[in-house]
Amino acid sequence: MRVVLVIVAVLVLGGCTQSEPPKESPAVPVFSTAPANAGVERTVPQNCDAVASLDDLSRILDTFVTGPVQPVVGVPQDNIGRTARLDCYYGVPAGQPNSAAPIWIGLTSYVNDESARKRLTATVADERAASGTVNVSDVAVGADRGVLIRNANWMLVVGRGKTTVVVQVAPALVREDHAGALLGQVADFALTSR
Template sequence: MRALLVGALALAIGGCGTSGAESTAVPTFPSSDGAGPATAAADDGRVIPADCGRILGAPDLEAVMGLPLGSVAVRTTIGVPQPAVGRTERVSCRYTRAGDGGGRPLLDVNATAYLDEAAAYAQWQVNVRAESGDRRDVPLGSAPGVLFEKRGQAMLMVAHSTSNLTLVLPDQPLPGGKSRADALVDLALRVLPAVAVTPSSTAPPQQAPQPGREPQVGASG
């Protein structure tokens, strides 16, 4: 699946908003200055790893953002299921400068898993409709994605199989003239293989029972 997603990078870049933090979040794990073990076993059948170091390791973010090795810390927050919209898992990741005491984030990532593809896609549509800013469709292979850009930040929202992914990138210097869209697509392609199961079909489903807007990560995914 990584090969498919990486193959879509050039098209996604060429083609080429956030909600309040969720009040139902539960345990938060201590910050870490590095990534978790790459070969760690699955979390008791979870779709979304319970360790953000296995969703996006600090070295990956440092590489994309042109930051020194060991300069990024990550904080993991585990959310609770939300049966009303078919959500079974939620993990939020906040990446900050190491040693800054959890200050302004470098990146926020929100990954969620659902009972089936229909529930995931319907909730993604609800969340996309609720966002604001300059909107652009940015599909990553067969995974629909939408980029929102506005003053102060950019957000990429992706639906893939039974999972949804939201990345929020605050304005900050980027290396080599890289745009916010370029950085978000690069990061999403690194994250998706860790948070999504293999889709049963390439066409997104069109039906799901009574979804409601789901809070995302960041200042306003």
Template sequence: MGGALSCVGLVGLLGLAGCALPGGGAPPAAATTSTTPAPTTATTTPAPVFVVPGACAQLLTVGQVADGLGVRLPGTTTYVVGEPQPDIGRTARITCGYGVAPATDTAGASDPLLEVTVFVYDGPAAAAERVEVLVANQEQQGVRADPAVVPGADAVLLSGPADTTLVATVAERTYALTLLPGLLDAPGTQGALQTLAAVAIAAGDPADGSAAATG
């Protein structure tokens, strides 16, 4: 192998300098180039934000309620916006009543057969704390608390003589679904509430950062 090739091989493999070329003399300086890296701009994708439903149909439609319960409820639907409570970390609350008999000239509107409330807090810790307080309070009043199964949520079923309520928490949101007695038996009530809670939670899961919690 000739000297020139030997020098090139060493430079390429080991990064050595000062190899002599045939005929003597120092090798010519290698041409160098420099590049300036293009500036990079950090991009931040906004975190998905929960949107408080602006109507009951955005929470549970009448058809979804009928499918979950196995029976279509009579009456109308009501929508109520609650006040924030900063002292407990609650930023929003809405309540939807399904199966409400409208008021008449002689009587006011009836209680809903199914009531669904969404509470929004300033963080998961505040939401979890409020559920703990609720469950402890209900148990002190003789209400039975049992585990419930709602995909992606921490859920508990509160069964009392007046009604049955399923409470499901996802991150900073808590869903409370209350069904009056008489429509379904106990196993049917739990199954229906679990189904409806899962549907309501899926409808409210943030998909992108284009929405904001309100109300």
């Protein structure tokens, strides 16, 4: 009798461990890390840690990001209304240029909202012209909307008032079906003063 009970228990437990694979990919987790002033226009900070740290990016993208962070400070440019710019290159491989970084975040401020919108439109147009065929879609970035561009990398461009952000991530770091949501979270984080 004991042998029969053991066999029945093994069969029942064995049946419990089998499951069908999910029919849809799991939802992208949304991290609520934005402070109370989220959505408020921010100024361009002095350093990349104030934009996003490696730990922030690792948490949001759910992948370990390592390597040096290389800042490039831009100068005001009157002809486009730019007042400040900070480009942050995360995880730059040793001995390679900043452009080899798997993550790039560029935060820029302009004299007014109109100048910022014009630069966003020009950035999207430049990306389309550079690669010929580009997949473009509209994605949520906090309370705002941004443009997700897919060419050699994932790129998201969005503005909040007089400030714009461009987030570029190597395709190996994010799944295609999660790219919009994850880059949207990174952009919202970068656009939020802390």
